[in-house]
Amino acid sequence: MTDKLKPLRDQIDAIDAQILSLLNQRAKVAQEVGHVKAETNAPVFRPEREAQVLRGVAERNPGPMGDTEAQTIFREIMSACRALEKRVTVAYLGPAGTFSEQAVYQQFGHAVEGMPCASIDEVFRATEAGTAEFGVVPVENSSEGAINRTLDLLLQTPLIISGEVAIAVHHSLMSKTGTMDGVTAICAHSQALAQCQVWLNEHFPHVERRAVASNAEAARLASLDPTVAAIASEIAGTQYNLGVVNSHIQDDPHNRTRFVIVGHLQPGPSGSDRTSLVLAVPNKAGAVYQLLAPLAKHGVSMTRFESRPARVGTWEYYFYVDIEGHVQNPAVTQALAELKSNAAFFKVLGSYPTSLN
Numbered sequence: 001m002t003d004k005l006k007p008l009r010d011q012i013d014a015i016d017a018q019i020l021s022l023l024n025q026r027a028k029v030a031q032e033v034g035h036v037k038a039e040t041n042a043p044v045f046r047p048e049r050e051a052q053v054l055r056g057v058a059e060r061n062p063g064p065m066g067d068t069e070a071q072t073i074f075r076e077i078m079s080a081c082r083a084l085e086k087r088v089t090v091a092y093l094g095p096a097g098t099f100s101e102q103a104v105y106q107q108f109g110h111a112v113e114g115m116p117c118a119s120i121d122e123v124f125r126a127t128e129a130g131t132a133e134f135g136v137v138p139v140e141n142s143s144e145g146a147i148n149r150t151l152d153l154l155l156q157t158p159l160i161i162s163g164e165v166a167i168a169v170h171h172s173l174m175s176k177t178g179t180m181d182g183v184t185a186i187c188a189h190s191q192a193l194a195q196c197q198v199w200l201n202e203h204f205p206h207v208e209r210r211a212v213a214s215n216a217e218a219a220r221l222a223s224l225d226p227t228v229a230a231i232a233s234e235i236a237g238t239q240y241n242l243g244v245v246n247s248h249i250q251d252d253p254h255n256r257t258r259f260v261i262v263g264h265l266q267p268g269p270s271g272s273d274r275t276s277l278v279l280a281v282p283n284k285a286g287a288v289y290q291l292l293a294p295l296a297k298h299g300v301s302m303t304r305f306e307s308r309p310a311r312v313g314t315w316e317y318y319f320y321v322d323i324e325g326h327v328q329n330p331a332v333t334q335a336l337a338e339l340k341s342n343a344a345f346f347k348v349l350g351s352y353p354t355s356l357n
């Protein structure tokens with residue numbers, strides 16, 4: 001056995017030495033890019049370029065390594081190279097261990113400064129003030145719908161959406177002992193409790209459900225109290241030393257949350273982009289239909305349409321619309337100019353590369 005392994009491991013050692021040398025060659029070039037950018041005060045993080053690099057990795061990947069695995073590695077390579085230019089600070093809905101933190105790493109890799117915030121409002125405030133260069137906030141969940149606080153804040157903020165990330169949300173039921181013995185309450189964020197309600201009704205109909213600020217907070221509480229179980233990601237469970245009672249308890253096995261990245265940067269076109277808008281029209285029959293007509297006229301596809309009652313201002317509803325394409329694409333530019341002239345309220349939230357998954 002050992003005799004057969006030795007030459008293979010020697011090969012791996014030799015390849016690793018080459019990989020390391022190539023990684024450092026790449027890192028030196030990235031440092032040069034950093035110097036060029038510093039001269040012109042150009043932004044270090046270029047989401048459209050990173051999206052193109054990662055799409056190129058999948059296109060050129062000869063295997064047997066999977067495309068997603070190759071992209072994960074290259075995301076971290078770019079993250080490490082970017083950190084040599086400048087380490088980007090990213091605010092997110094904390095504490096550490098939340099799906100928001102996972103979204104940060106999925107977009108930026110691990111060579112970033114994560115800044116956990118107590119609320120979505122705080123993420124916007126920190127990013128607007130420049131304490132963080134970017135903020136990552138949840139915008140919609142596949143089973144529970146829109147995250148209304150984010151939609152309201154997007155309406156008011158001067159920040160621009162510069163990217164999106166979709167995360168598969170798998171919830172686990174966990175406790176200090178890894179069992180439900182002696183457990184009298186199950187804690188989680190209200191969204192997570194809602195996403196697991198059918199499963200909970202079936203398995204633990206008589207255990208109290210308690211909504212707390214975040215799933216990570218639930219995990220922290222469970223780590224302190226054997227009468228409390230938490231619904232959270234297993235990453236959060238590991239962080240707080242919890243045992244798993246049941247995995248994958250969310251009612252929808254394909255449950256996903258989409259996050260957006262907000263900041264002061266408007267990315268250029270990447271070749272596969274999305275544009276997010278907010279619109280309002282006077283409340284009269286056919287107004288919404290007329291409002292959206294320019295999209296069909298210019299062949300622009302709408303990928304999302306969400307209405308939100310206005311709590312302030314003149315209009316009854318705001319419409320959150322996502323379309324395919326970048327504001328700089330001619331068809332999108334024309335469609336938006338016509339849309340703007342029909343709308344009573346019009347705001348482009350940003351144009352950004354579509355997420356990889």
Ligand SMILES: O=C(O)C(=O)C[C@]1(C(=O)O)C=C[C@@H](O)C=C1
Pocket residue numbers: 030033034044045046047049050053077078079081082085
């Ligand atoms: O191409 C750039 O602008 C770089 O700074 C290099 C690089 C990379 O490592 O490939 C790093 C950071 C940017 O976000 C994009 C790409």
